[in-house]
Amino acid sequence: MKVLVTGGCGYIGSHTVVELLQEDYEVVIIDNLSNSLKEVLTSIETITKKKPIFYEGDVVDFSLLRKVFSEHSFDAVIHFAGYKAVGESVQKPLMYYRNNLESTLHLCEVMKEFGCKRLVFSSSATVYGSPKKLPITEEMPLSTTNPYGTTKLMIENILRDLSSSDNEWSIALLRYFNPIGAHSSGLIGENPKGIPNNLMPYIIKVAMGELPQLDIFGNDYNTKDGTGVRDYIHVVDLAQGHIAALNKVINSTGIDACNLGTGKGYSVLELVQTFEKVNHIKIPYQIAPRRAGDVAECYADCSYAKKQLDWSSKKDLETMCRDAYHYISVLKKSTDI
Numbered sequence: 001m002k003v004l005v006t007g008g009c010g011y012i013g014s015h016t017v018v019e020l021l022q023e024d025y026e027v028v029i030i031d032n033l034s035n036s037l038k039e040v041l042t043s044i045e046t047i048t049k050k051k052p053i054f055y056e057g058d059v060v061d062f063s064l065l066r067k068v069f070s071e072h073s074f075d076a077v078i079h080f081a082g083y084k085a086v087g088e089s090v091q092k093p094l095m096y097y098r099n100n101l102e103s104t105l106h107l108c109e110v111m112k113e114f115g116c117k118r119l120v121f122s123s124s125a126t127v128y129g130s131p132k133k134l135p136i137t138e139e140m141p142l143s144t145t146n147p148y149g150t151t152k153l154m155i156e157n158i159l160r161d162l163s164s165s166d167n168e169w170s171i172a173l174l175r176y177f178n179p180i181g182a183h184s185s186g187l188i189g190e191n192p193k194g195i196p197n198n199l200m201p202y203i204i205k206v207a208m209g210e211l212p213q214l215d216i217f218g219n220d221y222n223t224k225d226g227t228g229v230r231d232y233i234h235v236v237d238l239a240q241g242h243i244a245a246l247n248k249v250i251n252s253t254g255i256d257a258c259n260l261g262t263g264k265g266y267s268v269l270e271l272v273q274t275f276e277k278v279n280h281i282k283i284p285y286q287i288a289p290r291r292a293g294d295v296a297e298c299y300a301d302c303s304y305a306k307k308q309l310d311w312s313s314k315k316d317l318e319t320m321c322r323d324a325y326h327y328i329s330v331l332k333k334s335t336d337i
Contacts, residue, residue, distance in 0.1 A: 001076070001250070002025070002026040002028065002072060003025050003074065003075060003076050003077065003246065004029075004030065004072070004074045004076075004077045005017055005020070005029050005077075005078045005080065006029075006030050006031070006059045006080055006081035007030075007031055007079075007080030007081035007082065008029030008052065009033060009036035009037065009038065009041065010035060010080055010081075011036075011179070011189070011190045011235065012080060012238060012239065013029075013080040014043075014044060014188045015183060015188060015236055015238070016080075016242045017029065017052055018044055018047050018048055018183065018188070018239070019239045020243065021050045026053075027052040028053040028054075028055070028068065028072055029052050029053065029054045029055065030055045030057060030081065031055075031056065031081070032056065032057055032058045032059075033056060035192070041054055043187040043188045046187055047183065047185050047187055047188070055068055059079075060102045060106055062106055065107065066110055066113075069111075069114040070114075074116045075250060076116070076120065076249060076250055077107065077111060077116065077118070077120070078119075078122075078242055079104065079107060079119060083100060083148070085197045086126070086146045086148050086149070087197055088148075089146050090146055096147045097151060100148075101158075104158065104159075105158070112166075118170045118246075119159070119170070120172045120174065120245045121156075121174065123152050123155070123173045123174055123175045124176065125231075125259070125261070125298065125300065126144060126145070126149030127142050127143075127152050127156060128140055128141075128143070128175075129141075129143030129149070134297055134298070135299050135300055135301035136259065137259070137301045138175070138258065138259060138304050142156075156173050156257070159171050160255055163254060167254070169254075169255070170249040170252055170254060170255075171256075172246075172248060172249050172256060172258065173256065173257040173258070174241065174245055174257075175257060175258065175260065176238055176241075176260040177231035177259070177260070177261035177298070177299065177300050178199075178231055179232075179233055179235045180199075180200040180232050180234070180235065181235045181323040181324050182326065183236060183323070184323055186326045187327075188327070189328065189331075190235070195211075199230075200275075200321075200324050202214060203271070203272065203275055204324060204325060206284065207275075207283060212284070213285055214272065214284070214286075215285070216269070216272075216285050216287050217288050217289065217290055217291045218287070218288075218291070219287045220290075221290075221297075223267055223296055224267060225267050225270070227267045227268035227269045228268055228295070230268075230297075230298055231262055231264065231265055231266075231300050232266055233260065233261050233262050233320075234315035234319060234323070236315065238260055241258075241260040241305065241309065241313075244305075244310060245309055245311075247309075248308065256308060258305040258309060259301065259304065260302070260311075261302050262300070262302070263299065263301060263302045263303075263313075266317055270317070271317070274318055274321050275321040277318075279321065279322065279325045
């Protein structure tokens with residue numbers, strides 16, 4: 001079977017491409033490399049001994065999409081491509097609405113034109129807004145607190161309308177929580193450009209001496225140690241969740257949403273302390289004021305994914321912390337040579 005992966009050179013996309021190739025799918029990638037590197041393709045080939053087909057370009061480009069679909073017959077599409085920084089979305093909402101919505105609309109229009117109606121969509125737990133109770137289930141009310149989350153929720157609604165209009169469509173909406181970690185080979189992982197927006201890349205930059213210390217936003221929440229609690233999931237577990245969802249959409253019709261997380265909440269301090277323990281390195285930090293919009297706790301109920309996809313996470317927090325640092329260590333060693 002042949003699968004198109006938009007944004008396949010990115011953090012989650014590249015790990016999913018590795019899992020696809022190891023499951024003997026043929027893979028075609030479209031990526032504009034705005035937040036990723038072309039060298040990832042070499043790493044993917046080193047890990048899998050297989051080479052995905054690559055098109056450099058933007059999913060909002062109708063002519064590129066038609067070219068790719070005319071040159072390949074796809075069984076399904078996994079759609080990662082999109083802007084994803086919450087803070088940036090608040091500063092540049094129009095950029096986020098235009099890119100994230102247009103790319104999905106154009107992709108679906110070309111998929112329909114070429115008779116490919118199986119889609120796995122990269123959504124987010126941000127569609128739950130500020131949850132009123134925990135753990136978070138798929139039936140809970142949906143709302144958003146930032147433009148990035150709003151684009152995800154709007155796209156979910158668009159895809160539901162599309163499914164209602166044509167029962168040949170089969171769509172999985174994957175709402176994932178906080179992916180961290182890296183492939184155990186150390187060849188692919190997360191290395192964002194500039195100052196990281198997410199906790200683990202920030203911790204790593206402190207560990208590598210690139211940033212002086214970690215700011216922990218708030219230590220007066222009603223949690224076990226006063227710091228915010230989140231559901232961290234290993235990126236390889238997350239990638240395997242996409243394979244499970246792909247198998248589901250290939251063999252069924254309709255639309256469904258699933259949480260992908262561990263179902264466990266870890267505090268910021270627990271993550272820092274675990275990172276220090278497994279990697280034998282001290283992370284200096286200071287307590288900073290709470291950030292607007294942050295909630296005290298957020299973690300998933302993943303029982304529906306187990307029931308519908310026969311999927312559950314396997315890797316623990318120590319493995320997440322070890323693999324994340326291993327990737328950066330390997331990357332630094334290769335660039336220092």
